[in-house]
Amino acid sequence: MRTADRNGHVVEEDSSQNNLLEKIYGSASGRALIRPLVTPSVSIAVGKLLDSGISAAAVKPFIRMNHLDMGDYEEQKYTSYNEFFKRKIREGARSIDMEPKHFISPCDCRAGVYPVDGKTGFSVKHTRYTVEELLKNPSLGKRFQGGYVWVLRLCVQDYHRYIYPDNARESRRVKIPGILHTVNPAANDAYPIYKENSREFSLLKTENFRTVLMMEVGALMVGKIENRPRKPYVFRGEEKGNFAFGGSTIVLITQKNTVKPDEDILKNSGEGIETRVLMGEKMGESF
Structure with a gap:
């Protein structure tokens, strides 16, 4: 890798x-x-x-x-x-980019970004997915046609708390039961892990990036996605939750013509390279 x-x-x-x-x-x-x-x-x-x-x-x-x-x-x-x-990072150890048009990472991760084609499909390394399969919701999947899927993979040594990427109104949360493969790319080559693993998502009606879907994906030996109680309105940089033991993934999906990925992350993803990004760091910006 x-x-x-x-x-x-x-x-x-x-x-x-x-x-x-x-x-x-x-x-x-x-x-x-x-x-x-x-x-x-x-x-x-x-x-x-x-x-x-x-x-x-x-x-x-x-x-x-x-x-x-x-x-x-x-x-x-x-x-x-x-x-x-589940340790908590000390105040000031991460800098949250508060520039409104900057699209930030909600977690420390290895990031990949993948365009959603005309049939709402996208590829992560060698495995093909559709947004509908990921969400188990065909009508919702169509809302993200032409956008981007951001796969933010946390390794076991990473910080496992995560934040909201923008000020937003959050929808109800949808839990999708499943199994718990590792999110290591070796597993993704063999199984469509992001549509088989247990996961939970909600829609964020953000101030700066229209509607963003935010999904937490469980992984091998991660039985818990520990999200904080849902509130009507949330703020950029506010802690959303944490994972229990293991490597895990957060998936963000952005709509067409809302966020332009940073060139290094987009180029690296096309070459099968993940980009190391810290929580609160810019990954793209609004059009």
Whole structure:
């Protein structure tokens, strides 16, 4: 897998986790082996373990292995691994771009942006989707014809809280049950994960980008999408929720002629490269 920073430096990520997942999802025997692990019941069981006090022993080894700068986060003693995983960033560690016409990322992520063609289809790497399949709602899918799908993938070492990208009125939230594949690209090559995984979405009637669809996608060992109680009106930079343990994804869908993606993210996505973006950072701007 290749990722790029905002200065154009491309890095080939060759982690042991990536290699293992490529082997598992790249073979029929591996996919059969992992099938029981992607069920919600297994995720719930693992979640209970990670909420227990015994799981706190895994926190310090994880920090060392992933070279995390804990100076970015509020100082506290973690009583479980999930408490650490849902840690809160300290004030000032992320800068929220408040320029009204700038379209910002709601999370720390590896971003890809994909145009929605005339039949509301789009491709993520080697896998074809339609907006209707993603939402399980044909009439709603047609509203985003000609727009863009923004796939914002969080890795396990990332900050797992997320914010609203603009001032907006939020619709009711729709939950779509499903299974819980990893969101690593290795799985996407084998399965249409974004239409199979558990997910939840709402429509944001924003001040600056018309209607934006915001979807949280669960992933392997992520049994919980923990959104805050819905309010009639929300603000850019306000925390919307967090994921429990595992890598996860936020999907944004923008309408035709509302947001122009930044050139580096658009170009990288076309070449199969994800772009490293921080929460609150500009990804595009209004037309």
